Amino acid sequence: MTDLIPELRTPSAPEGTGRVRAGMAVSRVDGRAKVTGEARYAAEHEAPGLCYGVAVNSTIACGRIVRIDLVDALTAHGVIAILTHENRPRMRDADLAYKDMTAPGGSPFRPLYSDRIFYSGQPVALVVAASFEAARHAAALVRVTYESEEHQTDLLASLGQAYEPRPMKAGFTPPSSKGDAAKAFDAAPVKVDAQYYNGVEHHNPMEMHASTVIRGEDGHLTIYDKTQGSQNCRWYVSRVFGLSKNKVTVRNPYVGGAFGSGLRPQYQLPLAVMAALKLKRSVRVVLTRQQMFSFGHRPETWHRVRLAADLDGRLQAIMHEAIQETSRLEDYVEVVVNWSGQLYACDNIDLGYKLVAHDRHSPIDMRAPGAAHGVHALEVAMDELAYALKMDPLALRLKNYADVAPIEGKPFSSKALRECYRMGAERFGWKSRPQEPRTMREGDELVGWGMATGVWDSLVMVARVSAELRADGRLVVSSAASDIGTGTYTVMAMIAAEAMGMPLEHVIFQLGDSNLPPAPVEGGSSHVTTIGSGVAGACDKLKKRLLRLAQALPESPFAKARMRDVEFADGALSLRKQPGQRLPLTELLAASQLDRVEEKFLMTPQMLKQRKYTRAVHSAVFCEVRVNEALGMVRVTRVVSAVAAGRIISAKTAASQVRGGVVWGISQALHEESHTDHRFGRFMNHNYAEYHVAVNADIHDIEVLFAEEDDRVVSKQLGAKGVGEIGIVGVAAAVSNAIFHATGKRLRTTPITPDKLLLGERALPAQP
Structure with a gap:
């Protein structure tokens, strides 16, 4: 070495x-x-003669480029070159590059590939100059003429166009079913049938996506990239641009947050490589905060959840359907409804998942992809069922505790969820919770307590x-x-x-x-x-x-x-x-x-042994909110998250991961949503001023507990599982359930903003 x-x-x-x-x-x-x-991060590495690239983004959502006028931009001070689809270096099929990568499969977006426009914000040119300021100035001088076509970006208006996913992403498991859920639902005495909705969320890590391509005298490219996999990016660059992998080194020693946004190479990487190859110089491309909203997001999702139980609270049927957006370029898929077939014992389960193609960039994985939305819908529905039964929400979950995976019938490699329920409830003081809503108040605020279960895969x-x-x-x-x-x-x-x-x-x-x-x-x-x-x-x-x-x-x-x-x-x-x-x-x-x-x-992995078990991480989230009804304001004042994640190796960083997930879950529940003006097919609040995230004033007491587990099926050497994703799962549901307990108002969409508390939610479409 x-x-x-x-x-x-x-x-x-x-x-x-x-x-x-x-x-x-x-x-x-x-x-x-x-x-x-x-x-030092991706945009902090220097090189002699380094030049700077700034992307120009499309202003339409669908159509084609008719003409690009570069006259003013090329004559601006400091400009070296401008790359477009007409003069870029040769590119090979990006799908080919993905066959040997561990990134999510599919058809990744290819910048400057042709004159076609697939989404608003698509990069259509790269201005390269001697300084970032010069490149930014010249980028504003690029004039693009488009031939616009009709676009579609409204999920709730296009549910009737939903279809079964076509080519499946690597690792995606189509949902399964068992029994006769429709018949059991019709026959059951207690039922819940409701629609749920989750808005678009965007990654906003501290470090924006950047690539610094340093070209050696021998033509070797050393690339510092904001990525979650240096070898992914090396494969991508070498295959797409026809370079030997020995001619490319990708480094990412420090990454300022990613959480899924760095699983695929984002478009600043091929743009920077194009410029380095074209000009035979070192090049840096850094996306602006607004451009961080132009390469993928957590997809907008509609759900219908139907639960049925007998009078004792035993589940008779679980039915969960979801429709999610994807792009015109590929069928991006997530495991949204599958969790509803893992969490609770039930003989009749029916799960369905469909897509609607929109004129947007493909969605991308975002912390606990699929579970953050799917478990929210299920766990709010479980809370609704508990009230329909006049039963404590925790007691309902314990009544339907699954000792084996409900659909597969396999034992769990380890499962200390029951201990999570016990530890979390005891630390939170759940036994003191009154059943009826609107029974706790302090000053001008109603107080509510809610809980939810979390689940995530244990991957190796x-x-x-x-x-x-x-x-x-x-x-x-x-x-x-x-x-x-x-x-x-x-x-x-x-x-x-x-x-x-x-x-x-x-x-x-x-x-x-x-x-x-x-x-x-x-x-x-x-x-x-x-x-x-x-x-x-x-x-x-x-x-x-x-x-x-x-x-x-x-x-x-x-x-x-x-x-x-x-x-x-x-x-x-x-x-x-x-x-x-x-x-x-x-x-x-x-x-x-x-x-x-x-x-x-x-x-x-121990594949033969692991196939005999269902492997998962679990959590129990308990939450306290205080609601000022006059203002529609919600404060999450206390959270206890009890997690079963195998043997914990680093207590400090593991607890930090869960705590950070809880913060993000609060943000998902109350703050985060990217709003689209469907007339333009464009995300409008593409900045920190208008895309709201939880800040210090929004976060109060968060306590993290770990149940004892030692899972030698998942990890023979360590007995560990993962803790990165589980922290966010179930948090938004726990917040929503606590708001209902405080106010008696059932809100089924995220985020829960003051207007919804004051005026109510807009009606969601019924089954398409």
């Missing part, structure tokens, strides 16, 4: 951190680099990891993983330090470079179970190698020792029964005349 890559020379933990073990609350090893500005992928012990006692562990702010650097270093019995400050984890051992994208809450298991596996192989070296030393006390007879602790190898027989690892390498020892591990 090569020496440490300068940009990836992540500071290790402070001296004195000492030994670590799973479950400890360890501060981030990259924290100091981030707060001091030492960490394929990865390679290298572990290298060096003569100075440092352990360098490497994989082309990513850290989008979730704590990958820290948790991987913890796993390695615990496995090798080394102080944390002696461990360095290298990630964020496409030349490192292969790794999947950081998505789906799979990095700990995948990369982390690979780290543990590589360290186990390294320990065996070190024992063999110790056995080979002259007159070695370890000559006949086996792995079970020895211990790795404090940077040394010792005999368990003779602790005095201790050999520092630095001395072992010196005696073996080696400056480093390296082992590699291929992490693969």
Whole structure:
């Protein structure tokens, strides 16, 4: 393995951190680099002669480009070139690039590919200049003439055009059904039948999408990109532009948030590469905040949920249908309704999922894709059923607790959801909750308590990891993983330090470079179970190698020792029964005349074993709201989120992930929505001033609890699951249910804004 890559020379933990073990609350090893500005992001890497690109975006939603007038823009000061569909470098089919990538499958958008306009905001030109300011000025001088065609962007007005998804995205499981749900629903004495709706949401990470392409004298491209997978982007660039992968290196050592927006390469990457190839220069392209609203979003979704129960509260039927938007370019799909067939025991389940094609950019994955919307609809419907039964909402869920997966009939690899219910309810004080709405008040505010269940898949992928012990006692562990702010650097270093019995400050984890051992994208809450298991596996192989070296030393006390007879602790190898027989690892390498020892591990899922089980992460969310009815204002004053996510490796970063998910769930419930003017097919509130997100004043007490689990089916090496996605799931439903308990007003759409509390929701369409 090569020496440490300068940009990836992540500071290790402070001296004195000492030994670590799973479950400890360890501060981030990259924290100091981030707060001091030492960490450099995609748009912060310099190169001699670097030039700057600014994209020009379309103003129509559907049609074609008739003419692009570049005269004024080309004569502007500092302009070097302007790329359009007429003069761009040759591009190959982007679908070809995706066959070898771990990004979501489908037909990714190709910028500047032709004169066709597929959505408002589509890039139609790239202005390249000597400075960002010059490029931005010239971009405003580009004049584009369009031939506009009729467009469609209104989901609720086009539900009747819904169709079954065509080619399926990799990893998408079409919904299944069992029994005769329609017959059971008709026969049941207690029923709920309602429509639910979730508006469009956009990713707004702190770091905007950017690509800095540094061209070497030999033509090699070193690309710093905001991405959740450096190797994804390398495959994309090499295949689309016909370059050898040895001519492209992609790095993403630091990523300022992504949560799905970086799973696919976004359009600034091919634009920057086009310019670098065309001009044979280094180029940087950074999207503006407004342009962050022009490459994908969490899709708008309509649901119809029907639940039926007997008089004791046992579910007789679950029926969940969803219709979601997609683009004209592909059938983007999400697992929206499948969760309704996983959470509760029921003999009759009917699930349906359809799409409507619109003149918009393809939706893209956004934290807990599908579940954030699907579970919201189900869990609000469950609350409605509880009131129809005059039953406590938690008691209803416990009454229908699923010990095996309802549709598949498989046991769960582990499931401590019942313990989550117990822990969360006890900490929240749920037993003191009055059943009837509008019974709690404090001053001018009504007080309400609501709860919901959360669920997410436990995913494991394929990865390679290298572990290298060096003569100075440092352990360098490497994989082309990513850290989008979730704590990958820290948790991987913890796993390695615990496995090798080394102080944390002696461990360095290298990630964020496409030349490192292969790794999947950081998505789906799979990095700990995948990369982390690979780290543990590589360290186990390294320990065996070190024992063999110790056995080979002259007159070695370890000559006949086996792995079970020895211990790795404090940077040394010792005999368990003779602790005095201790050999520092630095001395072992010196005696073996080696400056480093390296082992590699291929992490693969236990497919045969995993197929026998349903693997999932669960949560129970309890929420308190205070509502000022006169103003229509809602405050979420208290949340308890109890999570069952396998063995928790890093308590501090895991709790932080869940807490951040809760904040986003509150934002989904009360604030976030991108509004479309359907006359223009354009998102109108494309800035931080008008796209509302939760801020500090909106967030109060959030407590995170973890139930004990140890899942060796999901993760043989660690017993862990993922915690990144689960934090948001169920939060919006818990908030909605708490608002009903406070006010008696049932609101079935997100976000729940003051106008809806004051005037009521607009009527949703019935079944198309």
